[in-house]
Amino acid sequence: MSDGPTIRPRRLRSTPAMRRLVAETRLHAAELVLPMFVREGVSEPVPITSMPGVMNHSLDSLRRAVTEAAEAGIGGVMLFGIPSHKDAIGSGATDDDGILNVATRAVIEEVGTSLVVQTDLCLDEFTDHGHCGVLDARGRVDNDASLERYRDMAIAQASAGSHLLGLSGMMDGQVAAVRDVLDRNGFTDTAILGYAAKYASAFYGPFREAVQSSLEGDRRSYQLDPGNRREGLREVMLDVEEGADVVMVKPAMSYLDVLADAAAVSPVPVWAYQVSGEYSMIEAAAANGWIDRRRAIEESVVGIKRAGADAVLTYWATELAGWLRRP
């Protein structure tokens, strides 16, 4: 008789086959979404310095990358446009010939419905002041005037064929406003992803380079305070009530508790966005030889899924899908 423990959890960790059999969380390519940047007026892709491996695409390179993403079997792409001219109201966002709307049509021409083609519905890529909405006379972000711009943007994006509109601006009532205008114009099948719990995060830093944002100041008057957990859940519930088809928690890694809360109560899918700074941190550490790149990437996405995400937006989506096919 042994005097050792009778309960030995290590039995289930003893062989690769046993570990595979008892794994609680598995990744699938279908639940990965690739965020992509497309820049107006460039004929070649432009690398983003702070996001090694990520490009500001030209229309041609976007077409190639999206085809590759579809072949890898991922679930969808989220498109961000970078216009060559920005102004106070973000005119490029509502122009049918604006870069995001042109790119959406190009992507759909390329991949049809084999991917869920999603578009960022927010003004910050298009405004010269870099805010997610329009400003009032005193320079503050004007909630209701911004909703009017979002309504127009929604029609432009739905007309371009976007399957799912990603409402990332954090204006009050944005989901209800966009649902209303879509329904009134016959776009009842166009879905809405509400960036419900979007925090004012330092981890968006590299994204600001990616979209050439000229933002001075910060977004704390509309994005959530990083310390607020209950308020994140409130935003999730509001977006669901207003008609969001999917809700999002963003960033991912520092907000896994909020994600778990949302997953526990949401009647609609909950997604998480592994944002630019999360990407860059792992790439930078791996480039220095400080962590194992592939293991760190896989672990970071598994962790997000384990916390409750039904799908994950990640800049590694295509590469990760390739690894899932060839473990």
Ligand code: PBG
């Ligand atoms: C707003 C938007 C941002 C991101 C996605 N949508 C920037 C912001 O709110 O400052 C950041 C994504 C990332 O960092 O990867 N259009």
